[in-house]
Amino acid sequence: MSQAAIKTETVHNPDQIQKQLKNLRDDFPILSRKINGRELVYLDNAASTQLPKQVIETVSAYHEFHHSNVHRGVHTLSQEATDLYEEAREQIRSFINAPSLKEVIITSGTTDAINLVSRCYGEPRFGKGDVILVSNMEHHANIVPWHMLAEKTGAEMKVIPITDEGSIDMDAYRALLGPDVKMVAVNHISNALGTINPVKEITDLAHKAGAVVMIDGAQAVGHELVDVQALNCDFYAFSGHKMHGPTGIGILYGKEELLKEMKPNRGGGDMILSVSFGEITYAGLPAKFEAGTPPIAQAIGLGAAAKYLSGLDRDLMYQHEQNLLKYATDKLSSVPGLRIIGTSPEKTSIVSFVLDGVHPHDIGTILDENGVAVRTGHHCAQPVMERYNVPATTRASMAFYNTFSEIDALYDSLLKVNELFDVNQPN
Amino acid sequence: MLTSRTKNLYQELILEHNKKPRNYRVPETSSHQAKGHNPLCGDKLDVYLSVDEESSTISDVSFIGDGCAISKASASIMTTMVKGKSVEEAQSLFKMFHDMTTGKETDVTEDQIPSRLRVFAGVKDLPARVKCATLAWHTLDAALQGEEKISTE
Ligand SMILES: Cc1ncc(COP(=O)(O)O)c(C=O)c1O
Numbered sequence: 001m002s003q004a005a006i007k008t009e010t011v012h013n014p015d016q017i018q019k020q021l022k023n024l025r026d027d028f029p030i031l032s033r034k035i036n037g038r039e040l041v042y043l044d045n046a047a048s049t050q051l052p053k054q055v056i057e058t059v060s061a062y063h064e065f066h067h068s069n070v071h072r073g074v075h076t077l078s079q080e081a082t083d084l085y086e087e088a089r090e091q092i093r094s095f096i097n098a099p100s101l102k103e104v105i106i107t108s109g110t111t112d113a114i115n116l117v118s119r120c121y122g123e124p125r126f127g128k129g130d131v132i133l134v135s136n137m138e139h140h141a142n143i144v145p146w147h148m149l150a151e152k153t154g155a156e157m158k159v160i161p162i163t164d165e166g167s168i169d170m171d172a173y174r175a176l177l178g179p180d181v182k183m184v185a186v187n188h189i190s191n192a193l194g195t196i197n198p199v200k201e202i203t204d205l206a207h208k209a210g211a212v213v214m215i216d217g218a219q220a221v222g223h224e225l226v227d228v229q230a231l232n233c234d235f236y237a238f239s240g241h242k243m244h245g246p247t248g249i250g251i252l253y254g255k256e257e258l259l260k261e262m263k264p265n266r267g268g269g270d271m272i273l274s275v276s277f278g279e280i281t282y283a284g285l286p287a288k289f290e291a292g293t294p295p296i297a298q299a300i301g302l303g304a305a306a307k308y309l310s311g312l313d314r315d316l317m318y319q320h321e322q323n324l325l326k327y328a329t330d331k332l333s334s335v336p337g338l339r340i341i342g343t344s345p346e347k348t349s350i351v352s353f354v355l356d357g358v359h360p361h362d363i364g365t366i367l368d369e370n371g372v373a374v375r376t377g378h379h380c381a382q383p384v385m386e387r388y389n390v391p392a393t394t395r396a397s398m399a400f401y402n403t404f405s406e407i408d409a410l411y412d413s414l415l416k417v418n419e420l421f422d423v424n425q426p427n
Numbered sequence: 428m429l430t431s432r433t434k435n436l437y438q439e440l441i442l443e444h445n446k447k448p449r450n451y452r453v454p455e456t457s458s459h460q461a462k463g464h465n466p467l468c469g470d471k472l473d474v475y476l477s478v479d480e481e482s483s484t485i486s487d488v489s490f491i492g493d494g495c496a497i498s499k500a501s502a503s504i505m506t507t508m509v510k511g512k513s514v515e516e517a518q519s520l521f522k523m524f525h526d527m528t529t530g531k532e533t534d535v536t537e538d539q540i541p542s543r544l545r546v547f548a549g550v551k552d553l554p555a556r557v558k559c560a561t562l563a564w565h566t567l568d569a570a571l572q573g574e575e576k577i578s579t580e
Contacts (some may be wrong), residue, residue, distance in 0.1 A: 359494060359496060361470075362496045377467070378469055
């Protein structure tokens with residue numbers, strides 16, 4: 001999203017913006033659920049976002065009226081399913097402004113997409129003396145595949161440190177960049193800290209050093225306007241369930257000239273031009289990387305989610321999320337004994353915190369009793385926990401449909417936690 | 428407002444043991460020890476035992492570790508329960524505790540369960556927390572069986 005939206009002061013008053021977005025909440029049927037007799041307060045959007053009825057209905061209509069296998073039959077249903085599937089690819093392409101449909105590979109998620117790059121791009125090219133840079137704030141999905149690659153090829157994985165507030169240490173990054181660096185893998189937004197990384201600058205620096213760039217965009221697509229051409233990154237991965245689409249679906253964007261040179265990751269149907277036992281000719285892009293029957297309904301659902309988001313005033317949504325972030329940061333900071341982990345000036349609407357004397361797991365259980373859904377644990381980012389020397393955190397992550405009063409509910413529940421555990425009380 | 432379910436889970440005794448865990452120390456010597464780990468929430472604890480070989484009784488037991496209130500209190504209460512007991516008695520307490528927290532149907536009636544263990548009965552309604560309550564006991568069991576590490580996953 002426009003940098004301007006981060007920097008400028010709110011042009012409207014925050015309540016006004018919330019009012020304008022209020023109707024969108026009605027698009028999400030699950031938000032009117034009751035949990036333990038209370039209104040659901042869903043603050044676990046960084047784990048999975050909820051689905052609007054537009055997505056649910058599109059997927060349901062596919063199953064009801066058009067379901068069949070794709071790219072195979074000449075019959076009407078197969079043709080319809082194929083058209084819907086490829087239409088979804090176009091919606092997703094347009095959503096990230098990829099130049100070509102050939103560069104939009106349908107995968108099962110971010111994890112799958114990163115593994116594909118590590119295996120198909122890295123494995124045949126990397127070797128002893130080569131360096132893969134990952135940041136200290138990565139999700140395990142952007143660490144483990146590179147670790148496995150390093151083990152297999154003899155390449156070395158090095159870590160870009162982060163500052164105390166949770167930003168990438170750009171000086172350290174510059175110092176690490178050298179001719180030996182072949183790959184830079186960083187997330188666009190950290191799921192554990194909320195930091196929005198300067199991925200454009202990171203990419204430009206990497207390219208100057210001759211390295212290829214893999215951006216883990218899992219947390220970004222639901223919040224930011226992502227333009228892969230403007231970023232100029234080589235690979236960009238994301239998941240449907242973090243942008244109000246289904247689970248089991250994700251995208252790998254890759255530059256055509258790189259994807260073209262890569263061998264397929266999996267063999268099977270749909271990814272070949274011709275097969276005889278003597279010789280196999282692979283299909284072109286993107287089919288080369290989509291062996292077997294793909295997640296058709298999920299892809300159509302993701303297309304619908306991209307369309308849904310594209311039809312909204314995303315600047316306004318972004319502004320609202322930033323307002324929620326500010327409100328939550330101020331409010332939670334006033335909870336006695338609470339410390340926020342991740343205080344970068346560039347943040348998305350994620351607040352990760354620890355509370356003196358209470359383990360996050362206990363916090364999570366008590367909040368759930370009050371209908372407040374948050375994530376507790378290491379968030380698949382153990383190196384981040386180690387960096388801040390905490391075993392786990394509690395994380396509240398907001399989407400555009402969240403409200404100020406939901407933050408109040410979180411705040412009230414946290415005071416209850418302090419009361420129950422008889423900690424952080426005024427003497 | 429705290430719901431009755433929360434109150435039922437976080438009973439006074441649990442909160443108290445969480446705050447002041449008993450037998451929380453690394454002993455100078457021990458005959459058995461094991462490390463327990465719940466990778467889901469990162470809870471880690473070490474259990475140390477001194478078992479008198481002749482009589483097969485647990486003459487000393489202690490623990491250290493990091494974890495939520497449920498796992499810490501459970502470990503603390505466990506040490507107070509098994510100290511001075513025979514290995515066999517400790518194992519049957521483990522079984523009783525395990526059956527209760529996982530909601531298994533057994534012949535054991537509620538009043539046969541020691542009240543200090545009964546305070547954990549609430550976890551059976553919270554599947555995500557059962558492992559927190561049973562981690563210490565699994566670790567004790569592993570130590571007695573001569574295993575050095577257990578993981579609840
Ligand atoms: C930053 C980041 N990267 C990668 C992932 C993995 O996504 P998925 O589990 O959908 O493959 C997540 C989701 O938890 C994430 O937050």
